[in-house]
Amino acid sequence: MITTPARPAGTGVPGYAQTFPRTPAAAGRARSLVSTALSAWGHEELGYASLQIVSELVNNAVTHTRSSAIQVVISRERFRVRIGVIDRSLAAPTVRCPDENAESGRGLVLVAALSASWGYERKQWGKVVWAELTGEEK
Template identity: 50%
Template sequence: MRQLTTWARSTGHPGYSETLPREPESAATARRLVRASLSVWELDELADDTAVIVSELVANAVQHARRESIRITIERPGAALVRIGVVDFSRVRPKRRMPGPGDVNGRGLALVDELAQDWGTELLPWGKRVWAELHGKDEG
């Protein structure tokens, strides 16, 4: 079921996407794809935060989506801007919760909010994309 896609962006930087099974183990594959993309773009300083973010977004999709697959997207819309996304077949928008001190679950979007410069949800005709943006060091 895995399919890796590469496309050219107007910035001249490729984008990457991969369809993965909707299972917890896909977070590890998503982290590898993110780290490889950032390495190619020489934005390694974003690797740790981006890996945490993609893990949390995959975990949400695994828990709440409806079909057997999810899609990971990694784009570089600007020289120092990276946008990651997780696409699934549910149109229900994620909600950031404030977990209590003993809660094990519910911290994912709080982490995304803390680590990303911006994040949100795009509704699609058949589902949604939850995305996050991170900024690397400015060139020049």
């Protein structure tokens, strides 16, 4: 099992990162990481939306990639919080328009509705899918 402890980001921007095995249990662990970061930064008001967003992004990585591990990163600049999920797949995330009877396909629609902005960055080795939320100025 690949798990690394949460660690501060080395960029000068407050942040945390943790690597998890690509299993369904990663979503719960990612929610714990995000909750801890928000609490440390005093941004508990972003809790519900952030936990939903990280769950959807992690579940997408678990479902749609073949990576053995995924990494969750969360960073803050002033009152903006960014949550990212990193995987080794080069496939772009796709927003679907499921009908009312579909059992899946609403994840990125939910991410878009709950976040101030979202997107992805393609890398040579995979991608980072991210969402940003705006909190109260501290």
